[in-house]
Amino acid sequence: MADRGATSAAAQDPDDWPARPELSLALNRMGCFDWDLDSGLMHMDSSALGVLGVTPEEYDGQPASLARFLPGAESARLDAQVSQALKDGSSGYSTYVRARHGDGPDSWIHVQGSIQRDSGGRPHRILGVFRDATQELADAAGRADLDEERVRQTSVVERVTVILAHARTVSDVIDVLEDARALGHLGLVSVILGLVEGTRIHIVAEGQIGSNVPEFEYTGIDERFPMSEVVRTLNPRFIVSREEFESCYPVLWPHIEPLDVASAAYLPLIAQGRPIGALGLLYSDKEGFTAEDRNLIITLGTSIAQSLQRAMLFEQEHDLAEGLQQAMLPRRIPVIPGARVAVRYRSARLGRDIGGDWYDVVPLPGGRVGVAVGDVQGHDTHAAAVMGQLRIVLRAYAAEGHNPATVMARASVFLYELDTDRFATCVYAEVDPATGAMHVVRAGHMDPLLRQTDGTCRRLPVAGGLPLGLSAEFHRLEYPVTTVELAPGETLLMYTDGLVEQPGDDLDDGIDLLTRIVRDGPGELQPLADKLCAMAEARGGEDDIALLLLRRQGGDVPQSSGRLQQHVAQGDPEALSSARHMLRAALRAWGTGGRADDIELVTNELMTNVLLHTDGGAIVTVRMLSGAERRLRVDVEDVSSALPRRRDPGEAGVSGRGLLLVDRLTDVWGVESRGGGKVVWCEFMTLPDGGARP
Template sequence: MAADTQADGDRDLGIPSDWLEPAMAANGIGSFDWDIRRDRVAGDARARRILGLETGPIVETEPERPADGVIDPDGPSMSSAEFLDLIHPDDVRTVSRRIRRAMDELGQCGAYYRTVMPDGTVRAVRFRGRVLADEQDRPTHMVGFVWDATAELHKRRRADENAAEREERTRFIREAARALSEAVTSADVARVFTELPLPGIPPDGLLLATLENGRIQMRAATGYHGANHVPHDRVPLDSGHPGAVALRTRQPVFISSRADYARRFPEAWPKVAETERNSWAFLPLIASGRPIGVCVASFDHERALDYDDRTLLSTLGGMVAQSLARARLHDAELELAAGLQRVLLPRRVPPVPGFETAVRYLPAGDGLQIGGDWYDVIPLPGGNVAVVIGDVQGHDVHAAGVMGQLRIALRAYAAEGHPPAAVMARASRFLADLDTGHFATCLYAEVSADYGSVYAVRAGHLHPLVRRNDGSATVQHVQGGLPLGVDPELEYPVTRFTLDPGEILLLCTDGLVETRKLELDAGMERLRRSFEDGHPEDLGELVDYVSGRAAESHERDDDIALLLLRWEGLEGRAREQLRRRIAQADLARISEVRAELRDAVRRWGVGDLADTVELLASELITNALVHTDRDAMLTARLHRETPGGPARLRIEVEDESDQWPTRRTPGEQASSGRGLMLVEALSDNWGVEPRGSGKRMWFELVSPGAADA
């Protein structure tokens, strides 16, 4: 430290001790004394040279002038204001504040500051001082050391810059990891990589390529234009291209110049020679021990990447590889799920005269995005249509497989002409026989093309909705039973309701109305409002609106199937045919078919035949069901030779029994045996025809003219 001083500035400041002065001289450290009361700052020769007040070397390996370490009180000095004038303006405030605090606290202070030398150069200086006080604790002197800190400050600045660069790279790795972890598909990974701002080594081009069938194929690039990307696209893995070498050796390849490229990779150089790049980094993408692609970072100027740069790029390559492997697996799962779902669901909805339909399927928001929800539209004999909506328990591949089998079976039962209750009962027995451990909810509805009657059967499913012509939408209650596959012997009740021309029937699965955040009743009310608010003119827009409201309001926890059906009425379609199947064990169905037949002949303009045709058709149907063990199929057709002229109504009842009817004369007390007698007596013509397996019984009635419907 500086030599002891005496109070009031009259004491001999002395010189540093014998061991301290050589050390100070060797390190270029000068000493100073600021007489606070007189406001004079004095320093030894080294201090004056450090401050630029004298010329000469600062560091003396062998001090030749001991006087250099002596502060001469009568020698050159300056005021504190003159001292502050030597300091760079940007540093004056810091130095002044620290000096004032040391004087107030009678303590120590120190600071780095810059001083402008007489030749205009800027030198960094550091000082350390201590405030001395008298008996009344008033500051009298500040003594201390001063030395040239230019090299020290540069070293410290470089250390700060290195620390800032390390922090920037750490932050980059953290942000890159976050962005890559959020990338879902391979396209997302490619986009994230090509948009990464590499710190300290901003490349002029970034390219991501994947290994496909033994070739490196470019997937995304930024900073590439013209032919710059050509040398790195569709490169064989067994070639001498640096990207192929990086994949084969599983080590990054760094090329610092064009000459380096030509020397190390002569086979690939001719194509690269036509590009504008001058240095490259090829990073192999290795995931689970398998090469899956390569990243390329290129620069317009020659660049020899240092250890830190190469470490950063290699780390980035590893992160991209893991993210790309995960994304490719996700892409494969999505492709599998989408393909399987396309196969299991109807490829298209068949057009049915008199009806308009629209369907949508939305996969669940997470998981494999495949499930057991399905829809179907089935044309039926006689021009009617059946609509189905169902949901097999679960949304995985197993559920989808069960759904596919159940959909095909139910479609087959419906196409055979079975009534709705029989279709549902048979589908339940089919699912139970599969023994998959799954059950399914389902809603099946048969809609009459002639007069809009709907016969609906529900197996543990949601009720349908109907939008009326006045714009209102209501939930249509349908009697229900247990889900399919639970009780194979269960008989399902049928609910009948009607649609007016232009009215719309909506069927959906519970994914549309129920989530973890939304209860079923609230979801049904939301669905009803959205069904009511949508525009019914375009059924496609309406189904998108209804499904979109559900998808936007809540995250989808389950897949969704949605089907809309509009009955357009009789206009523009064949009016004069009715076809119905009556199950052998369903004698109650005879009453329903009889009522439909009566309504049909009235609509066809031959209402005068309604009573007769109802009686005779009932006799034929009953005869087929009672005397055979098979189902019966009723077909009614009306033929007119000229508009408004005589009409011929033909009724046919088909069964699969080879037993032919026998006409007999019953006694007065007999309770049966008069059916064929009535047919023969009341019809204009009748007969029995073979039809391969089974027979067809028929009769015809002639109306002299068209009557009012």
């Protein structure tokens, strides 16, 4: 059966033209079969038997005998497909089956049959071919693997591009390039990123998947390096072999060779038509670059360049905004006798997203100190500018000697009259380190915290008013004053909401967390302030933070061991005489170590100046301060804001010598503004005294 009509393809002359069909089929590993469904016999030519690896002697004309040359699953699948085609009226079928060849490798065969039917649609014959498809499927699998690899690399580039879209700083971009999970699937052994700085390229990132390229940190753009070349020419450079790398860049090659680099791609990073950096991609197993490879790499470089430019702009804007904010804050914190102060300011992390947070420390008359923390609405440079103006105004009102309620009210009116559509919250405290007396006012701000000497920490409830600006707009300028005593060793903590506020979290939870950290934190102020800022960083807050800590020392401040006060009215000589008698009595009782005459002369001069040069009277206060050194202090207060000034009395002048006397006879003196006038004060060092207090 198998030999019927069979013709040996090998016996034919391949030079015959045109070639007979049997020769063409045999040379292309194809053969024909004719299956008579009525008799059940299947004729197969010699080429078809050769495709199956069957000799004519092994085939008996029965289709079932072919099953032993096919794996059981393959034979069953072929039978099922033929049966289905015969039943459903199909005109043919086509499938691939795997064939066994003894101890040799299996092959793949493409079986295709055309079903012949009679006029009633009954199948009676199948004409078809067997074709060796082993190489075809191998090529298809290779193409599929190649396509899969291209899809995978494309997806890596797309994923990196998405990640880079969220990079806000240069450090963020570097983190992406050094992340093995982000770029490792591209088959890279190392990634190098350089930024153009003037006429040099600064390498800011190198290394990938545990490797490192110790290229020079700075290289000139005119030097013989691949990064320098791509920056100069603005064209990518693809190095396809180790030999090319070594010959073109002999200085760099000794550093690259240990990494077993087979090829490399260097790209200029171009933004707005100018190079801002260069990118180096080193491969260990890539031989050459196809057009698709080059397009993919250039796309990656373009994405990195855009992200890098965006990051640089963000950092420039952030530096500008932060510089503005820092310029608005106090340049130095004054030394406060009897108190220790720690302050911190941390700007927002992103771009121009800074706010109007501030702190301030204001020395006040009589050794007192004013401390404030506030926050202007908004997160932009305008908020920072408004903050600077408001801080200076609040400081000026406090330094003039106004009480805390008046300071807040006047600051609110000022902010309202700026017409900025901004409001501000603030907490302000006036502290006397000598006595511990503390007067606190609050304008829409959070309550401060109080850390006690045993480490416990609690909120300090403070009666509050409306935020600054709003209270003036709604004519509600009342700011109640809360008075508490700050014991020696206790710490006042004032802060803005950036320290405790977290999007989606309850504000009270943030304050409770802050309270616990203050309670368990370091005892010293500076380490405690650092820990609180680190807490905010760890929580990922993106708001400004202003923080002020004040601790009363107590023992460092001179304490008043005696105090006398006398009011001297205009045109009242008896009050002037009474003040002089009061001063003499105090000096006799306290003892002055021989300085009584100087003290009387200076005090008389100051009282006389008030009565002669102002329209009001004087309040004379005499105190003995005991501390490391015993001092007597004289304060003469009046209602005039005009400050005393030295004048040249001339050779015969009898006026203008008062301040010269004060300057010569006192150990120290000065002038302090008060809300309703001024105080001229002076101090005299005195010897220890055992006399009684008056």
